[in-house]
Amino acid sequence: MCCLSEGEKDMAEKDVVEKDVGEQDVVEKDVDVVEKDVDVVEKDQPTLSELASVMKQVLDVLQDSTIASKSGKDHRSRFWGVYKRVAEEHDGEFLERYTSDMDIVLVFSGLFSAVSTSFIVAMESNLNPNPSDTTNALLTQLVQIGLGNLTVAGTAAAAPGSTWSPSPTTVWIQMIAYASLSMSLLAAFGAVLGKQWLGYYKSNRYGRGSQEERGKRRQETFDGIITWYFDAVVQSFPVLLQISLLLFGIALGANLWTQQPSIAWVIIATTTFGFLFYSLTVMACLISPACPFQTPISTILRMLRIDKVLLLIFTPASRYIQQLMMSAHGELYCLTCPQVFTIPCQVCCGDCLASSDRDGPDCLKH
Structure with missing residues (x-):
């Protein structure tokens, strides 16, 4: 290995020292950021009263919801x-x-x-x-006075409205x-x-x-x-x-x-x-x-309960009216239907009556 000169050694040591100082500055900045985050977290952390109010709101929402009734925990719910x-x-x-x-x-x-x-x-x-009645009475008195009928004018009422x-x-x-x-x-x-x-x-x-x-x-x-x-x-x-x-x-x-x-x-x-x-x-x-x-x-x-009284009154009358309508309907049917008529039993072919009933006066022939 080659040996370094004294100047190169000094330069290398300076570089190492500068790197250490830079790393220390970065660490200090990170520490400052962490401290700021801790302060923000501490500021954003709710108090006990706020937590209690939030829990109360949650309970009110749960009471008004239908989740409990749908989950079916028990029969009463x-x-x-x-x-x-x-x-x-x-x-x-x-x-x-x-x-x-x-x-x-x-x-x-x-x-x-x-x-x-x-x-x-x-x-x-x-x-x-009527106010005009008083005016007419006064005019009548003036006319009677003008004609010389003072007696008639004196007996007439001057104000008819009073009586x-x-x-x-x-x-x-x-x-x-x-x-x-x-x-x-x-x-x-x-x-x-x-x-x-x-x-x-x-x-x-x-x-x-x-x-x-x-x-x-x-x-x-x-x-x-x-x-x-x-x-x-x-x-x-x-x-x-x-x-x-x-x-x-x-x-x-x-x-x-x-x-x-x-x-x-x-x-x-x-x-x-x-x-x-x-x-x-x-x-x-x-x-x-x-x-x-x-x-x-x-x-x-x-x-x-007035309807009970009306039912007692109108029920027999309604039945009587229904019977009359049914009888009238039957009479009209017999008068308008040409297939139904009455003939004597002696002329009948005997198919419509039994042998014991042939002596009857009439029978229906269809």
């Missing part, structure tokens, strides 16, 4: 899972039906109240004396009209309450807790609806509106009858037809539960 699905379907239909009914009552009662109010305002003049009073018919018409308006407003008020009740049931039927506790809470709320006849109370609001419409028709017909009977006949006939048609549909619903013309009043009457 499966039962309450199925119960929740069935209850959701029932409550959805229940809330949708009654919410739409309350919306219809609110809209119709608002429009009807406006029409009824204008009608009542138009009839207000019948409750007050005027509305007729009993006018008072009754006004009472019916105001009753109609009051019932329509009461129906609107009930519809507003009904929407509030439905909103409370929708938001508070489950409450909080486990799936079993929520299911029990919902069943308790639903039992309260049945116990307190919620269905009948809510169904009574459309009935009030229907009664209000009937009273309005009666008041309108009576008012026109006092003024123009020929025009009043149109209102009376329309009101009578509507009342009879509605009554027949209600009776049909009570007699046959499968009748499609179901109305709120038929539901209320069925709750009061």
